Amino acid sequence: MNGEKxxxxxxxxxxxxxxxxxxxxxxITCCIMLFVSTLSRTLGVTLxxxxxxxxxKLTFVNVVFLSLLFCIVDLIRRRWTVSRPVRRITEAAERIxxxxxxxxxEPIGRFATDETFHTIIDCFNQMAQELASVETLRTxxxxxxxxxxxxxxxxxxxYGTLLQAPELSDVKRMEYARGVTDASRRLAxxxxxxLKLNRLENQQIYPKTAEFxxxxxxCECLLQYENIWEKAEIEIDxxxxxxxxxxxxxxxxxxxxxxxxxxxxKFTKAGGKVTVAxxxxxxxxxxxxxxxxxxxxxxxxxxxxxxxxxxDTSHSVQGNGLGLALVKRVIDILxxxxxxxxxxxxxTTFTVKIRRVPYELE
Amino acid sequence: xLKILVxxxxxxxxxxxxxxxxxxxxxxxxxxxxxEAYDMLYAGMFDLIVxxxxxxxxxxxxxxxxxxxxxxxxxxxxxxxxxxxxxxQRGFRIGVDDYMVKPIDLEExxxxxxxxxxxxxxxxxxxxxxxxxxxxADEHTAYxxxxxxxxxNREFSILYKLLxxxxxxxxxxxxxxxxxxxxxxxxxxxxxxxxxxxxxxLTDCHDFEIVTVHGLGYKAVMR
Numbered sequence: 001m002n003g004e005k006x007x008x009x010x011x012x013x014x015x016x017x018x019x020x021x022x023x024x025x026x027x028i029t030c031c032i033m034l035f036v037s038t039l040s041r042t043l044g045v046t047l048x049x050x051x052x053x054x055x056x057k058l059t060f061v062n063v064v065f066l067s068l069l070f071c072i073v074d075l076i077r078r079r080w081t082v083s084r085p086v087r088r089i090t091e092a093a094e095r096i097x098x099x100x101x102x103x104x105x106e107p108i109g110r111f112a113t114d115e116t117f118h119t120i121i122d123c124f125n126q127m128a129q130e131l132a133s134v135e136t137l138r139t140x141x142x143x144x145x146x147x148x149x150x151x152x153x154x155x156x157x158x159y160g161t162l163l164q165a166p167e168l169s170d171v172k173r174m175e176y177a178r179g180v181t182d183a184s185r186r187l188a189x190x191x192x193x194x195l196k197l198n199r200l201e202n203q204q205i206y207p208k209t210a211e212f213x214x215x216x217x218x219c220e221c222l223l224q225y226e227n228i229w230e231k232a233e234i235e236i237d238x239x240x241x242x243x244x245x246x247x248x249x250x251x252x253x254x255x256x257x258x259x260x261x262x263x264x265x266k267f268t269k270a271g272g273k274v275t276v277a278x279x280x281x282x283x284x285x286x287x288x289x290x291x292x293x294x295x296x297x298x299x300x301x302x303x304x305x306x307x308x309x310x311x312d313t314s315h316s317v318q319g320n321g322l323g324l325a326l327v328k329r330v331i332d333i334l335x336x337x338x339x340x341x342x343x344x345x346x347x348t349t350f351t352v353k354i355r356r357v358p359y360e361l362e
Numbered sequence: 363x364l365k366i367l368v369x370x371x372x373x374x375x376x377x378x379x380x381x382x383x384x385x386x387x388x389x390x391x392x393x394x395x396x397x398e399a400y401d402m403l404y405a406g407m408f409d410l411i412v413x414x415x416x417x418x419x420x421x422x423x424x425x426x427x428x429x430x431x432x433x434x435x436x437x438x439x440x441x442x443x444x445x446x447x448x449x450x451q452r453g454f455r456i457g458v459d460d461y462m463v464k465p466i467d468l469e470e471x472x473x474x475x476x477x478x479x480x481x482x483x484x485x486x487x488x489x490x491x492x493x494x495x496x497x498x499a500d501e502h503t504a505y506x507x508x509x510x511x512x513x514x515n516r517e518f519s520i521l522y523k524l525l526x527x528x529x530x531x532x533x534x535x536x537x538x539x540x541x542x543x544x545x546x547x548x549x550x551x552x553x554x555x556x557x558x559x560x561x562x563x564l565t566d567c568h569d570f571e572i573v574t575v576h577g578l579g580y581k582a583v584m585r
């Protein structure tokens with residue numbers, strides 16, 4: 001490896017020298033030709049082969065020496081202004097390869113090197129910073145996932161152990177079994193959401209745009225929750241405009257409504273009310289999903305679209321903190337807007353605004 | 363007793379599904395792969411098939427397809443871990459009747475099987491019967507206590523659909539979709555008119571009622 005490197009250095013040194021030699025000889029030949037021809041014309045000097053030969057030898061040695069001198073000066077200049085920053089950059093890149101994202105390249109004095117290297121170093125530092133933040137997100141994500149997975153697993157394990165006890169009353173047995181079912185359902189829901197989110201985040205999504213009736217989609221989505229609102233005695237109020245046609249990806253938008261509706265029903269108590277409204281103008285369609293649930297503080301509201309964020313730290317209401325992250329991601333892909341209005345005890349209103357025809361189709 | 367064939371390669375899952383179906387009053391037979399399932403189908407009559415998609419050897423798609431080639435009626439329900447639209451579309455194109463994503467809720471499975479069998483019966487007999495009310499799709503006529511109730515074709519189609527899926531709410535568009543290619547701007551509201559007429563014709567029928575689900579659609583509810 002090292003021998004290879006040295007060989008390459010020698011070869012490139014020789015090539016450099018030859019280039020300088022050719023360059024210097026060309027320059028000097030041109031100068032001498034001009035000088036000699038002018039001299040012979042004005043002074044009438046005639047040149048014989050002998051004087052010429054001696055002068056030529058001397059000049060040749062001069063050219064060889066000058067080329068060498070230039071070559072060395074150039075080498076030193078490059079050592080200083082090119083190799084030094086390059087070495088720093090390669091060293092930093094190697095450390096990044098090894099997973100150390102904290103590395104930053106120290107800037108080199110303004111005049112000590114070429115402007116290009118300053119640009120490269122700035123870019124490199126920026127890249128290292130981005131990588132570091134991605135890494136933090138990833139570690140946090142894994143920590144969150146494993147926590148969220150271990151909790152229901154622990155619950156199942158515990159109930160499983162309890163169920164093995166002989167002479168368990170029927171009531172207790174039912175209760176423990178239900179505990180296992182609920183925990184496994186929670187785990188399954190979370191896995192489904194993680195997979196969906198992963199698909200949305202790590203793949204280039206090309207929304208399949210087609211025209212459909214948004215009001216109809218909202219009605220059909222909402223009807224999936226009919227059992228829930230009947231059982232929980234939640235009042236439904238709809239104000240859905242007829243014939244609001246949009247050009248968008250129906251499946252992706254379905255994810256948004258399903259998550260917003262399931263949240264609304266999850267947080268609304270018996271006797272509460274869920275309102276769904278669809279308004280439209282020429283460019284935008286606006287959907288409002290309002291509940292009379294527990295609501296949240298502005299501090300909580302500011303974080304709800306983050307992965308694994310749960311306003312309710314007691315986890316008394318089932319959820320995995322991924323639903324709204326999914327919603328946000330879809331809204332971003334579809335270039336829409338989502339907003340939330342809420343106050344503790346006053347319920348929550350989500351407003352989704354999407355273009356009826358995407359930008360690129362206009 | 364209605365017989366159900368369960369094709370699922372995971373032994374535990376197969377066992378739990380079969381047990382659950384037994385509890386719901388069906389006779390369930392489990393097999394672990396497609397080949398075994400073919401043998402079972404040759405040997406006996408089944409009323410419904412529950413099948414996994416990803417199985418060693420013959421996969422669910424292939425299995426469903428070969429079943430459909432010889433039997434167009436038998437309801438097939440897929441239960442699978444694949445929840446992408448493409449897999450679902452492929453299933454429904456082959457002629458699968460319902461699709462559940464794993465992990466499945468056993469209670470929901472038995473409800474869906476009940477609904478599938480009910481629909482299969484309606485499809486086979488082309489009759490819906492609710493107490494003293496009877497609808498005959500071949501004659502396109504409805505009877506209450508044996509007496510004919512005059513109905514237009516559209517009224518009949520809407521009511522037939524509502525009664526085939528009791529307690530399920532249909533949006534106006536869904537009720538209208540399959541029946542006529544009317545202009546979609548006004549048609550959804552036209553459904554309201556048909557419902558009003560149906561209600562007035564059915565004032566003497568006390569076996570079910572057509573309920574308006576606020577702003578969303580209609581459903582038939584048994585009394």
